[in-house]
Amino acid sequence: xxxxxxxxxxxxxxxxxxxxxxxxxxxxxxxxxxxxxxxxxxxxxxxxxxxxxxxxxxxxxxxxxxxxxxxxxxxxxxxxxxxxxxxxxxxxxxxxxxxxxxxxxxxxxxxxxxxxxxxxxxxxxxxxxxxxxxxxxxxxxxxxxxxxxxxxxxxxxxxxxxxxxxxxxxxxxxxxxxxxxxxxxxxxxxxxxxxxxxxxxxxxxxxxxxxxxxxxxxxxxxxxxxxxxxxxxxxxxxxxxxxxxxxxxxxxxxxxxxxxxxxxxxxxxxxxxxxxxxxxxxxxxxxxxxxxxxxxxxxxxxxxxxxxxxxxxx
Numbered sequence: 001x002x003x004x005x006x007x008x009x010x011x012x013x014x015x016x017x018x019x020x021x022x023x024x025x026x027x028x029x030x031x032x033x034x035x036x037x038x039x040x041x042x043x044x045x046x047x048x049x050x051x052x053x054x055x056x057x058x059x060x061x062x063x064x065x066x067x068x069x070x071x072x073x074x075x076x077x078x079x080x081x082x083x084x085x086x087x088x089x090x091x092x093x094x095x096x097x098x099x100x101x102x103x104x105x106x107x108x109x110x111x112x113x114x115x116x117x118x119x120x121x122x123x124x125x126x127x128x129x130x131x132x133x134x135x136x137x138x139x140x141x142x143x144x145x146x147x148x149x150x151x152x153x154x155x156x157x158x159x160x161x162x163x164x165x166x167x168x169x170x171x172x173x174x175x176x177x178x179x180x181x182x183x184x185x186x187x188x189x190x191x192x193x194x195x196x197x198x199x200x201x202x203x204x205x206x207x208x209x210x211x212x213x214x215x216x217x218x219x220x221x222x223x224x225x226x227x228x229x230x231x232x233x234x235x236x237x238x239x240x241x242x243x244x245x246x247x248x249x250x251x252x253x254x255x256x257x258x259x260x261x262x263x264x265x266x267x268x269x270x271x272x273x274x275x276x277x278x279x280x281x282x283x284x285x286x287x288x289x290x291x292x293x294x295x296x297x298x299x300x301x302x303x304x305x306x307x308x309x310x311x312x313x314x
Contacts, residue, residue: 012036
């Protein structure tokens with residue numbers, strides 16, 4: 001079993017590690033311990049500023065510093081970044097194409113007891129519709145570290161989605177794993193159905209594939225860490241070779257990974273597609289584990305979706 005660590009914790013360590021680059025500057029909206037930007041703040045205080053509980057202003061400040069040639073990382077909860085900061089992200093960061101990396105932590109239902117007001121299940125949808133915005137949703141610690149490195153090397157606006165809960169490190173066990181923005185990764189080969197997963201649902205997809213294997217169904221599992229630009233080639237290849245697709249995400253099925261994959265398939269290779277995720281409803285307060293069960297974000301429900309997709313094949 002791999003190390004259990006949250007993607008936000010892994011992110012904080014990675015930013016601190018790569019922070020030796022003098023061009024990196026960081027902002028936070030008074031949540032440094034929660035977003036884990038505290039690691040960077042402690043090591044490089046001269047390149048860190050706490051903007052206070054003023055997310056929109058923080059985005060504007062980040063844009064201004066980025067306009068001087070710096071690589072700027074700004075941090076807050078996903079709900080506050082995608083929600084309160086949307087206007088500034090669109091007009092002050094993305095429109096001029098500035099090198100700002102928006103980091104939204106505590107995304108999805110797994111934020112738990114904070115409830116519906118803090119459980120952001122719309123951020124992937126909001127961010128991917130902004131022209132020129134790269135959207136990344138890593139599944140574990142190693143993938144998060146690789147994503148941070150790639151974002152530093154990439155010139156332009158990015159949105160990074162991170163979670164609160166600890167997740168098992170799974171990508172390090174796959175030989176030849178290579179993180180590239182816009183390139184999905186096949187973690188398990190299969191011929192009967194393809195499960196395309198993002199974020200913490202990657203681990204659940206791998207568990208579901210094992211369950212399906214016991215039933216004689218060989219499922220392909222793709223880790224789609226980048227929602228935008230989406231890897232069209234890997235989607236079309238999977239559609240042609242397995243004939244059915246299931247997407248799974250800790251996000252509203254409207255506008256996120258499932259919708260993105262549907263757009264690709266509709267234009268290129270229509271096959272049965274089942275979207276697995278939060279079905280257009282708000283969250284509730286509760287433990288992360290209880291909420292995942294309540295909203296059907298489990299391997300058992302994912303297996304049902306895979307079997308349904310297979311039954312729809314011509």
